[in-house]
Amino acid sequence: MRPVTVYDIAREANVSVATVSRVLNNTAPVKKETRERIVALMHKYQFQPNALARSLTRKETGMIGFILPDITNPFFPEVLSGFDYEARRLGYTYFLCDTISTNEENERLYDRQYERESQYLSLLMEKQVDGIVMIGGRVDLAKPDPELARELEEVAKRVPVLLLNGSLPKTKLNRVSADQKFGAELAVQHLIELGHRDIAVIGGYSKMTNTQQRLAGFRSAMKDAGLPVRKEWILTEGFSVPKGQEYAAQLLSAKRRPTAIFCMNDLLAIGALKAAHRAGIRVPEELSIVGYDDIPQATYSIPELTTVSLMSQEIGRQAARTLDKMIAGKKVPLFQSLMPELIVRETTARVPGIAAD
Amino acid sequence: MRPVTVYDIAREANVSVATVSRVLNNTAPVKKETRERIVALMHKYQFQPNALARSLTRKETGMIGFILPDITNPFFPEVLSGFDYEARRLGYTYFLCDTISTNEENERLYDRQYERESQYLSLLMEKQVDGIVMIGGRVDLAKPDPELARELEEVAKRVPVLLLNGSLPKTKLNRVSADQKFGAELAVQHLIELGHRDIAVIGGYSKMTNTQQRLAGFRSAMKDAGLPVRKEWILTEGFSVPKGQEYAAQLLSAKRRPTAIFCMNDLLAIGALKAAHRAGIRVPEELSIVGYDDIPQATYSIPELTTVSLMSQEIGRQAARTLDKMIAGKKVPLFQSLMPELIVRETTARVPGIAAD
DNA sequence: TCTGAATGTGAAACGGGTTTCATTATGGCT
DNA sequence: AGCCATAATGAAACCCGTTTCACATTCAGA
Numbered sequence: 001m002r003p004v005t006v007y008d009i010a011r012e013a014n015v016s017v018a019t020v021s022r023v024l025n026n027t028a029p030v031k032k033e034t035r036e037r038i039v040a041l042m043h044k045y046q047f048q049p050n051a052l053a054r055s056l057t058r059k060e061t062g063m064i065g066f067i068l069p070d071i072t073n074p075f076f077p078e079v080l081s082g083f084d085y086e087a088r089r090l091g092y093t094y095f096l097c098d099t100i101s102t103n104e105e106n107e108r109l110y111d112r113q114y115e116r117e118s119q120y121l122s123l124l125m126e127k128q129v130d131g132i133v134m135i136g137g138r139v140d141l142a143k144p145d146p147e148l149a150r151e152l153e154e155v156a157k158r159v160p161v162l163l164l165n166g167s168l169p170k171t172k173l174n175r176v177s178a179d180q181k182f183g184a185e186l187a188v189q190h191l192i193e194l195g196h197r198d199i200a201v202i203g204g205y206s207k208m209t210n211t212q213q214r215l216a217g218f219r220s221a222m223k224d225a226g227l228p229v230r231k232e233w234i235l236t237e238g239f240s241v242p243k244g245q246e247y248a249a250q251l252l253s254a255k256r257r258p259t260a261i262f263c264m265n266d267l268l269a270i271g272a273l274k275a276a277h278r279a280g281i282r283v284p285e286e287l288s289i290v291g292y293d294d295i296p297q298a299t300y301s302i303p304e305l306t307t308v309s310l311m312s313q314e315i316g317r318q319a320a321r322t323l324d325k326m327i328a329g330k331k332v333p334l335f336q337s338l339m340p341e342l343i344v345r346e347t348t349a350r351v352p353g354i355a356a357d
Numbered sequence: 358m359r360p361v362t363v364y365d366i367a368r369e370a371n372v373s374v375a376t377v378s379r380v381l382n383n384t385a386p387v388k389k390e391t392r393e394r395i396v397a398l399m400h401k402y403q404f405q406p407n408a409l410a411r412s413l414t415r416k417e418t419g420m421i422g423f424i425l426p427d428i429t430n431p432f433f434p435e436v437l438s439g440f441d442y443e444a445r446r447l448g449y450t451y452f453l454c455d456t457i458s459t460n461e462e463n464e465r466l467y468d469r470q471y472e473r474e475s476q477y478l479s480l481l482m483e484k485q486v487d488g489i490v491m492i493g494g495r496v497d498l499a500k501p502d503p504e505l506a507r508e509l510e511e512v513a514k515r516v517p518v519l520l521l522n523g524s525l526p527k528t529k530l531n532r533v534s535a536d537q538k539f540g541a542e543l544a545v546q547h548l549i550e551l552g553h554r555d556i557a558v559i560g561g562y563s564k565m566t567n568t569q570q571r572l573a574g575f576r577s578a579m580k581d582a583g584l585p586v587r588k589e590w591i592l593t594e595g596f597s598v599p600k601g602q603e604y605a606a607q608l609l610s611a612k613r614r615p616t617a618i619f620c621m622n623d624l625l626a627i628g629a630l631k632a633a634h635r636a637g638i639r640v641p642e643e644l645s646i647v648g649y650d651d652i653p654q655a656t657y658s659i660p661e662l663t664t665v666s667l668m669s670q671e672i673g674r675q676a677a678r679t680l681d682k683m684i685a686g687k688k689v690p691l692f693q694s695l696m697p698e699l700i701v702r703e704t705t706a707r708v709p710g711i712a713a714d
Numbered sequence: 715t716c717t718g719a720a721t722g723t724g725a726a727a728c729g730g731g732t733t734t735c736a737t738t739a740t741g742g743c744t
Numbered sequence: 745a746g747c748c749a750t751a752a753t754g755a756a757a758c759c760c761g762t763t764t765c766a767c768a769t770t771c772a773g774a
Contacts, residue, residue, distance in 0.1 A: 003515065005760055016724045021762055029721055046511075051483040052418070053760035056409045056729050063484075066453075072438050072653065077428045084428070084455045093480065096423075096453040098441045123450065126408040127420075154403075158360065241657055270657045277659045296429065297654055300598050300627045302634045362730055373754045378732055386751055410730035413759045 004045040013038050024049060055128065064094040064323065065124035067117060069110075069136035071098050073239075074295040075265070075312060079135065079164065082316025090324045095124065099137055114138050117148065121155055131160040131323045139166035142209045160326035164319055165310075166209055174326065176318050176336040178310040180210050183340035184217025187262050187290045187308050190342055192225045195351035196260040196288060200233035202247040202272065203264030211236060214264060214292070233258055244271020245278075252279045252287075259287065259351045266291035266298045269305050273347070284349035294343055303346030310340050361402040370395050381406060412485065421451040421680065422481035424474060426467075426493035428455050430596075431652040432622070432669060436492065436521065439673025447681045452481065456494055471495050474505065478512055488517040488680045496523035499566045517683035521676055522667075523566055531683065533675050533693040535667040537567050540697030541574025544619050544647045544665050547699055549582045552708035553617040553645060557590035559604040559629065560621030568593060571621060571649070590615055601628020602635075609636045609644075616644060616708045623648035623655045626662050630704070641706035651700055660703030667697050 006024070010017045015034060022028045023038045030038075041047070055061040064087060068076045080096075087094055099116035117137050124132055132155065138148045149171050155161055156173055163175035191199055201218055204211030215234070222229050232254075235247040244263060251257055252275060263269040269291030276283050283289055283303060291298055294309035315338060325332045363377045370377070372391060379385045380395045387395075398404070412418040421444060425433045437453075444451055456473035474494050481489055489512065495505045506528050512518055513530055520532035548556055558575055561568030572591070579586050589611075592604040601620060608614055609632060620626040626648030633640050640646055640660060648655055651666035672695060682689045 006762095007760075017761075018725080018763080019723060022723085025762080027762085028723090031722060034722085048479065048483050050413075050485060050760055052409045052413045052485050053729090054762075056407075056413060056731090056760080057762045059729080061409070063452075070438075071428075071434045071441070072431075074429075074431060074434075074654075077431075077434055080453075081427075081429050081455065081457075084453070085458075093452045093454070093484065095420075095450045096437075096441070097450070098438065100438075101442075122405060126405050127450065128407060128409050267657075274657075274659055297431075297657065300624075300631075300654060301657070302631055302659065360730095363732095364730075374731080375733080375755080376753060379753090382732080384732085385753090388752060391752080407730050410759090411732075413730085413761090414732045416759080 003050075004047050005050070006047075008045065009038060009041050009047060013041055060130055060327075061128050062092050063127065063129045064092050065097055065120065065127070065129045065132045066094045067097040067099060067120050067124075067132065067134045067137070069098070069113060070100040071096070073267075074297055075293050076135070078295060078312035079316040079319075082313030082318075083133070083320050084316070085313075086317045086320030086324075090320060092130070092320070092324070095127070095129070097124070114145070114148070118151060121151060125155060125158065129159060130327045131162065133162045133164060133319050133323060135164035135166065139163050139168060140208045140210055141166075142207055142212050144168045144170060160323055162319055162323050162326065164315055172334065174322065174332060174334055176315060176322060176338070178315060178338045178340050180213035180340075181217035181220070183292065183308040183310065184214035184262070185221045186217075186340060186342040187292065188218050188221035189225075190306070190344065190348065191260045191262065191288060191290065192221065192227070194260075194288065194348060197227055197351070198233075198256075198258040199227070199260045199262060200230075200235070200251050200258035201262045201264070202235045202251070203238055203244060203268040204236045205239070206236045211264060218262060236264075239265055239267060241267045241271040241274070244268030245275045246271070248272035248275035249279065252276065252281060260348070261287065261289050263289065263291050265293045266295045266305055266307055269307065269347070270297065270301055273301055273305075284347050286352055288348040288351070290348055298343075299345070301347075306345045306348040307343050308340050309343050311338055314338055360407075361404050363404075363406070365402065366395060366398050366404060370398055416485075417487055417684075418485050419449050420484065420486045421449050422454055422477065422484070422486045422489045423451045424454040424456060424477050424481075424489065424491045424494070426455070426470060427457040428453070430624075431654055432650050433492070435652060435669035436673040436676075439670030439675075440490070440677050441673070442670075443674045443677030443681075447677060449487070449677070449681070452484070452486070454481070471502070471505070475508060478508060482512060482515065486516060487684045488519065490519045490521060490676050490680060492521035492523065496520050496525060497565045497567055498523075499564055499569050501525045501527060517680055519676055519680045519683065521672060529691065531679065531689060531691055533672060533679060533695070535672060535695045535697050537570035537697075538574035538577070540649065540665040540667065541571035541619070542578045543697060543699040544649065545575050545578035546582075547663070547701065547705065548617045548619065548645060548647065549578065549584070551617075551645065551705060554584055554708070555587075555590075555613075555615040556584070556617045556619060557587075557592070557608050557615035558619045558621070559592045559608070560595055560601060560625040561593045562596070563593045568621060575619060593621075596622055596624060598624045598628040598631070601625030602632045603628070605629035605632035606636065609633065609638060617705070618644065618646050620646065620648050622650045623652045623662055623664055626664065626704070627654065627658055630658055630662075641704050643709055645705040645708070647705055655700075656702070658704075663702045663705040664700050665697045666700050668695055671695055 006017045006020045010020045023030050023035050097120040099113045138145045165177045272289050291305045291307035294307045298305040298307050322332050363374045367374045367377045380387050380392050454477040456470045495502045522534045629646050638644050648662045648664035651664045655662040655664050679689050
């Protein structure tokens with residue numbers, strides 16, 4: 001059976017569709033009894049206006065595209081849940097666009113990710129979304145992908161685009177990010193205050209903006225404290241638990257080993273925790289570990305992770321609010337920065353051999 | 358600047374819009390040179406067909422609504438990622454509909470969840486989605502919510518609806534689920550084979566179908582082995598890490614305590630692990646723990662969790678495939694069941710005091 | 715009583731595609 | 745040479761709302 005339309009309602013109410021539309025949207029006064037007759041019919045037939053038709057003329061859909069690299073990475077659900085909260089409140093629905101591929105064996109493949117980003121960008125345009133938010137992937141590259149830059153600028157001419165936790169230097173795209181350098185400084189300063197001098201860093205991808213900024217934070221904190229940075233204690237390229245375990249195992253098996261490890265995310269920190277455990281090294285007594293992101297899992301581990309909170313939910317919320325303003329044509333700052341917080345839990349302690357104050 | 362339409366292309370190519378549409382969709386033969394002329398113009402202007410307009414006539418949108426209770430619960434991203442994989446392959450995009458509320462303090466509120474489900478249902482209808490998949494929430498209630506049942510049956514008349522890992526007894530709604538009872542039997546039999554006789558169960562919600570089924574599996578496995586079930590060792594109402602910790606702590610502090618705990622999900626198991634650690638009880642030497650779901654975090658803990666894999670990704674994939682068939686009007690089985698697998702890792706061992714074979 | 719403003723309503727155009735139907739040109743085959 | 749199937753294309757209707765414009769009423773104020 002065909003869904004009921006404004007025409008059906010109009011016919012049965014003996015009015016024109018214009019009038020039906022008017023009561024539907026409250027856009028013009030309608031005589032009380034006429035209105036009631038129409039409303040009654042709408043209820044009777046459970047009339048639901050076709051959003052496609054409506055959007056076609058109104059030129060707004062209330063739909064947003066959210067492009068992210070991998071929903072199974074717990075950082076993104078956090079951001080997304082903040083975004084969801086505000087977006088829903090503001091009357092938007094959103095397409096989730098995951099750019100990772102998995103093969104039949106459920107292994108994650110990052111190789112075609114960039115291609116996917118482009119595909120989604122044009123798909124979303126066709127779907128006439130009101131706005132697009134992008135996080136991760138090529139947005140995170142320090143050396144901006146010229147292809148993506150060109151593409152995004154093209155897209156941004158037609159529909160508001162917001163970049164989260166990343167940037168595309170040389171382009172004028174709006175973005176909201178956590179201050180990565182500051183976050184890293186927070187973490188490293190904390191370790192230094194605990195007496196650590198031998199601090200290693202693991203994880204991240206050297207090509208990513210975020211990683212570079214955090215590394216910069218690390219370096220600046222070390223420099224401020226007059227501490228040397230040892231190249232062989234900076235192990236990048238990776239963001240997963242296994243990688244964390246691998247790098248930490250490597251560090252811990254060397255003759256000289258660090259007393260603290262700063263991890264580029266919590267997953268790595270969890271891996272480091274496992275490596276320490278396997279090596280029989282106690283955390284935090286013999287080794288301090290600090291993570292980054294403050295995903296929920298940071299409190300699941302034993303001991304619980306000391307970490308830097310990016311306030312992921314807050315980023316998501318801010319994204320929704322900002323995008324809404326952009327859609328409404330209001331002015332928004334080109335760049336919004338959120339200050340991370342250090343969350344001290346159980347994986348950090350005074351450096352071994354130094355008495356507490 | 359106004360986006361370019363088929364009319365613009367048609368005018369400049371000196372053809373009618375019908376012809377443009379034909380090359381766009383390859384629905385009828387078009388003379389080679391005409392086609393080339395049109396294609397060239399499409400490239401020149403970067404023509405992107407308006408999906409709204411297209412969907413309006415075609416009466417299909419390629420959009421699906423995915424309703425779930427809480428994206429930050431790691432089980433759902435797993436399912437979703439499987440769903441994403443297949444849905445994308447089949448040419449669908451989907452709206453993510455999270456029904457949980459969070460207040461400004463980021464606390465999760467479950468109270469208005471049911472209301473949200475209903476709101477999303479009608480929103481999705483208005484958006485003209487081709488299909489809807491629902492997981493968790495009221496779908497999971499053993500005593501079906503008559504309101505939801507009525508509503509869903511109404512919706513299902515218009516658009517295919519698929520229920521994941523749940524059911525709505527008395528309704529004829531398609532569903533795909535993991536066999537919860539079987540999964541629980543797997544877990545409990547494993548413990549029994551290791552010599553455990555004193556087995557406790559924690560977590561779940563007594564009103565939920567899944568919980569009841571798993572409990573049934575637990576009971577049947579115990580009965581088959583001729584073991585008694587102690588009421589005070591079944592602690593339900595909860596699915597989180599803190600709850601797991603709380604319940605396990607309670608069990609472990611009693612005079613007589615179980616030698617094994619079967620947890621209704623991995624989050625609870627992680628909590629139990631923490632409780633054991635705090636109580637100074639070694640896992641698995643003194644206490645065996647088995648989880649449920651096999652979320653990625655199950656391998657992050659120390660020791661790694663023995664758990665039951667629901668093959669969450671597989672459920673998501675199957676959902677996408679099935680929904681696609683339903684949309685295409687093909688016949689699909691009313692109920693599809695996936696068999697869970699036991700994943701033995703490090704949290705289970707022979708019961709203390711009994712030598713290995 | 716007259717007038718300008720506000721109320722109430724319908725006809726028709728519009729948004730941007732798809733699809734049906736009709737028409738003409740073309741090619742293969744007897 | 746004649747005929748039918750197929751290719752190639754356009755005009756117009758359609759999908760389902762919104763919006764503009766025009767027109768008729770009603771009402772308050774002078």
